[in-house]
Amino acid sequence: MSDDASTVAATAQPALLVDRQGDITRLTLNRPQRGNALSAELVQAMHDAVLACQRDGTRLLLIEGAGKHFCTGFDLADLDGETDDTLLARFVRVELMLQAVYTAPFTTVARVHGRAMGAGADLAAACEQCWVAADSRFAFPGAAFGLVLGTARLAARVGPTLARQWIGAGATIDADTxxxxxxxxxxxxxxxxxxxxxxxxxxxxxxxxxxxDTQAAIHAASRADGDELARQLAALVHSAARPGLRERIRAYRAASAR
Structure with missing residues (x-):
């Protein structure tokens, strides 16, 4: 196969692989060449797949990533082609996808290896369980460019003090931690x-x-209600709608590259 043909074959692969075996569904983020970063296409495919699981009898949903990493976060490959408004819309869709995972009426597991960064770490925290390989690394850098995304779900897992500390310091969390x-x-x-x-x-x-029905009721009773989810979405929108989002992200990337 020629190099051009190989490139076409690679790009023809779906961004999300869905494998259902009985009542177990496996979703594999399938953009290994981009560290499984969350493109608009992948976010939509994830949201659609999670909603489909609510209708098809899934009792256990496993989410994992192809290649070296679980998910390296929000895909900013075409930042120059974005505007504040398009970025806002994309971040809203990410939060709605994360809420669909978080409120799923069945067991959800993120199996993390390599990097789980930004929205990728938020995806792991949205699942009921998170399993980690020894090389797993988490980070929640969104606050560095003014974004409030996933904070409440992280605080529910590790406590508000530690969540604020990690987010404020831009900490990297290893598997043992x-x-x-x-x-x-x-x-x-x-x-x-x-x-x-x-x-x-x-x-x-x-x-x-x-x-x-009982499983769904227990999941609903043990998680944030609709009012709290609406507040979390509103906090994201308020933070992302502040003018200058694209430039704040650009400045963050430049600082991180030093």
């Missing part, structure tokens, strides 16, 4: 990635113990 603080719930061996997993099957059996 994630496990010790409750950001992550379990570790897994890197060679388990993409292979049958006895721990996943055990979790699926646990999910099946309750009927679907």
């Amino acid at each position: 994630a496990l010790a603080t409750g950001l992550a719930s379990r570790d897994f061996e890197a060679d388990e990635h993409g292979k049958p997993d006895t721990a996943l099957e055990a979790l699926a059996r646990q999910a099946r113990r309750l009927d679907t």
Whole structure:
């Protein structure tokens, strides 16, 4: 196959792979050449897939990433082609996708390896459980360019004081710290990635113990209600709508590259 043909074949791959085996659905972020960064296409595909899982009998949803990383965050490859308004719309769609994961009426698991940065870390925190490989690294840098995204979900996992500390310092959190603080719930061996997993099957059996209506009711009762979710969306919109978003992101990227 020629180099041109290989490039066409790579770009023809869907941004999200969906694999359903019985009542277990596996979503694989499939942009490894971009660190599985969240393009508009990938965000929409994720949102659609999570909503489909609410209709197709899924009892356990696993989210993972292809290649070296889980998800390196919001895709800013074409920042010059964006405006403040287009960025605002994209961030709103990211939050709505994260809320769909967070409010899913079934068990959700993020299996993280490599980097989970920004919106990628928010995706892991939106899941009921987060499993980490030894090389996992998390960071929540959005506040550096004025964005409030996922703060409440992170605070619910690790406590508000630690969440503010991580966000304010732009900290990088390793796998051991994630496990010790409750950001992550379990570790897994890197060679388990993409292979049958006895721990996943055990979790699926646990999910099946309750009927679907009871499972959904327990999930709803143990999570933030609609008013709180609306407040979180409003906080994001308020932060992202402040004029100069694109330039703040540009300045953040320049500072990070030094």
